[in-house]
Amino acid sequence: MQLRALALAVALLTAGPAWADAPGPAPHATVTKPSAEPDGPVGVEADARVNVYVDNDGNKIVTPLTAVKATLAGGKVTVDAHGSVDVMTCASIDVLSAATPHGYFQEVRKEAGGDATVDVAGWLLSGGAVYSEENDYSSISGTFGVSKELFNKNTTVALGYSYTDSNVGRAHDPGFDESLASHTVTATVTQVLSRSVVGQVSYFMGYLDGFQASPYRHVRIATGVTTPESTPATRVRNAVAVRVKAALAPDHFIAGDYRAYLDTWGLVSHTAEVAYTWQMLPWLSWRLRDRVYLQSGADFYSWTYDAPHRYMTADRELGSYWGNLVGLRASFQPSIGRTQKLTIDLKFDFMMQKFADFPLLPERLMYVTELGATWAF
Numbered sequence: 001m002q003l004r005a006l007a008l009a010v011a012l013l014t015a016g017p018a019w020a021d022a023p024g025p026a027p028h029a030t031v032t033k034p035s036a037e038p039d040g041p042v043g044v045e046a047d048a049r050v051n052v053y054v055d056n057d058g059n060k061i062v063t064p065l066t067a068v069k070a071t072l073a074g075g076k077v078t079v080d081a082h083g084s085v086d087v088m089t090c091a092s093i094d095v096l097s098a099a100t101p102h103g104y105f106q107e108v109r110k111e112a113g114g115d116a117t118v119d120v121a122g123w124l125l126s127g128g129a130v131y132s133e134e135n136d137y138s139s140i141s142g143t144f145g146v147s148k149e150l151f152n153k154n155t156t157v158a159l160g161y162s163y164t165d166s167n168v169g170r171a172h173d174p175g176f177d178e179s180l181a182s183h184t185v186t187a188t189v190t191q192v193l194s195r196s197v198v199g200q201v202s203y204f205m206g207y208l209d210g211f212q213a214s215p216y217r218h219v220r221i222a223t224g225v226t227t228p229e230s231t232p233a234t235r236v237r238n239a240v241a242v243r244v245k246a247a248l249a250p251d252h253f254i255a256g257d258y259r260a261y262l263d264t265w266g267l268v269s270h271t272a273e274v275a276y277t278w279q280m281l282p283w284l285s286w287r288l289r290d291r292v293y294l295q296s297g298a299d300f301y302s303w304t305y306d307a308p309h310r311y312m313t314a315d316r317e318l319g320s321y322w323g324n325l326v327g328l329r330a331s332f333q334p335s336i337g338r339t340q341k342l343t344i345d346l347k348f349d350f351m352m353q354k355f356a357d358f359p360l361l362p363e364r365l366m367y368v369t370e371l372g373a374t375w376a377f
Contacts, residue, residue: 043070043071043376043377044068044069044070044071044376044377045068045069045070045071045080045374045375045376046066046067046068046069046374046375046376047065047066047067047068047069047082047372047373047374047375048064048065048066048067048372048373049064049065049345049370049371049372049373050062050063050064050065050370050371050372051063051064051065051368051369051370052368052369052370053366053367053368054366054367054368055364055365055366055367056361056363056364056365056366057092057361057364058090058091058092059088059089059090059091059092060088060089060090061086061087061088062086062087062088063084063085063086063087064084064085065082065083065084065372066082066083066084067080067081067082067083068080068081068082075119076118076119077116077117077118077119078116078117079114079115079116080114080115080116081112081113081114082111082112082113082114083110083111083112083113084110084111084112085108085109085110085111086107086108086109086110086111086134087106087108088106088107088108088109089106090105090106090107107134107135108134108135109132109133109134110132110133110134111130111131111132112130112131112132113128113129113130113131113141114128114129115127115128115129115143116128122148122149123146123147123148124145124146124147124148125145125146126143126144126145126146126147127142127143127144127145128142128143129141129142129143130143135169135171136168136169136170136171136215137166137167137168137169138166138167139164139165139166139167140164140165141162141163141164141165142162142163143160143161143162143163144160144161144162145158145159145160145161146158146159146160147159153192154191154192155189155190155191155192156188156189156190156191157187157188157189157190158186158187158188158189158190159185159186159187159188160184160185160186160187160188161183161184161185161186162182162183162184163181163182163183163184164180164181164182164184165179165180165181166179166180166181166182166210167179167180168180168210168211168215169215170215170216173215176215178210178211178215179210179211180208180209180210180211180212181208181209181210182206182207182208182209183206183207183208184204184205184206184207185204185205185206186202186203186204186205187202187203188200188201188202188203189201189202193244196246196247196248197244197245197246197247198244198245198246199242199243199244199245200241200242200243200244201240201241201242201243202240202241202242202243203238203239203240203241204237204238204239204240204241205236205237205238205239206235206236206237206238207234207235207236207237208234208235208236208237209233209234210233211233212231212232212233212235213228213229213230213231213313214229214315215228217229217313217314217315218314219302219305219312219313219314220303220304220305220314221304221305221306221307221308222304222305222306222307227308227312229312229313229314229315230310230311230312230313231265231300231311231313232264232265232311234264235263235264235265236263236264237261237262237263237264238261238262238263239259239260239261239262240259240260241257241258241259241260242257242258242259243255243256243257243258244256244257250279251278251279251280252276252277252278252279253276253277253278253279254274254275254276254277255273255274255275255277256272256273256274256275257271257272257273257274258270258271258272259271259272265298265299265300265318266296266297266298266299266300267295267296267297267298267318268295268296269293269294269295269296270293270294270295271291271292271293271294272291272292273289273290273291273292274289274290275287275288275289275290276288276289282333283332283333283334283335284330284331284332284333285330285331285333286328286329286330286331287327287328287329287331288326288327288328289325289326289327290324290325290326290327291323291324291325291327292322292323292324293322293323293324293325294322295320295321295322296320297318297319297320297356297357298313298318298319300312300313301313301314301315301318301319301357302314302357303319303357303358303359314358316355316358316361319355319356319357319358320355320356320357321353321354321355321356321358322353322354323351323352323353323354324351324352325349325350325351326349326350326351327347327348327349327350328347328348329345329346329347329348330345330346330347331343331344331345332344332345332346339377340375340376340377341374341375341376341377342373342374342375342376343373343374343375344371344372344373345370345371345372345373345374346370346371347368347369347370347371347372348367348368348369348370349366349367349368350365350366350367350368351365351366351368352364352365352366353366
């Protein structure tokens with residue numbers, strides 16, 4: 001369970017901004033996908049990359065990922081599959097439990113998935129599945145999506161649905177067995193606003209039902225007693241995102257994002273990001289981005305409770321905090337032939353989080369480095 005939470009933290013740093021900072025459980029978390037897509041239909045696209053996450057809370061995650069995508073039927077059908085392994089070493093001051101009596105543990109999380117997209121009379125239909133497991137947590141997800149280009153391809157509308165069924169366990173406790181179901185619906189409209197500007201509006205709704213607390217975390221009572229945390233069994237999450245991309249010049253591009261989020265646990269957040277990309281040379285591009293995140297705490301969060309309550313949590317991710325991410329990525333595309341395309345990415349992200357009510361770690365510093373290569377032929 002701890003590995004899943006930390007793997008999600010990696011995803012928050014490396015993923016795109018639209019839903020990147022959405023708190024709470026996610027169907028799965030992996031390193032980023034390829035940063036550059038080949039132009040037009042291709043036969044096969046192979047991707048390999050490794051992601052390293054380190055923070056000042058004693059956590060380290062190394063994630064190798066491989067993925068393969070095939071384009072068939074003249075671009076009408078695409079099929080892809082991926083696999084990844086998260087190898088985590090944790091010595092967090094926040095993880096002291098029966099499973100980690102010395103505040104130290106090592107875990108491995110494995111994930112495999114695939115999906116397919118088919119063009120049916122101009123409608124893109126997609127579906128996929130992902131399975132992941134670790135020693136105390138497993139989940140299987142299914143997704144379905146549909147999209148359509150309208151008005152001379154100036155407008156694209158898309159709808160998506162995903163369902164995740166998870167089993168929550170506790171290390172060294174075979175009698176502990178809980179479940180969590182997650183439903184997610186997304187709706188997106190992408191609009192070409194001019195020859196150089198594209199806008200997008202997205203809506204996200206998630207419904208979670210089941211065990212959402214940590215089987216290890218305890219909360220503090222003012223009397224000195226500690227007790228296992230308890231959270232509501234259901235949670236409804238909503239978010240709206242707006243994104244704009246613009247070409248400032250043939251070799252200079254800018255993108256801006258804003259996302260507002262709220263849920264039934266009383267948590268409200270705002271995310272804003274700006275990114276600048278420079279195509280410095282035909283084979284070299286740079287991207288610099290900055291993301292700011294502000295969050296209010298859940299209604300029932302507290303570092304210390306005056307008395308026992310029905311719902312209690314000491315999860316700092318459910319408290320009030322703000323964060324700032326700065327990232328730099330370099331993409332190389334050396335010439336290797338007319339029918340082949342190679343892209344090499346090197347990325348570094350740094351994020352700082354300031355927690356308003358978590359004395360054990362008022363500030364968390366996170367570093368993510370990623371090296372990847374995509375070969376299309």
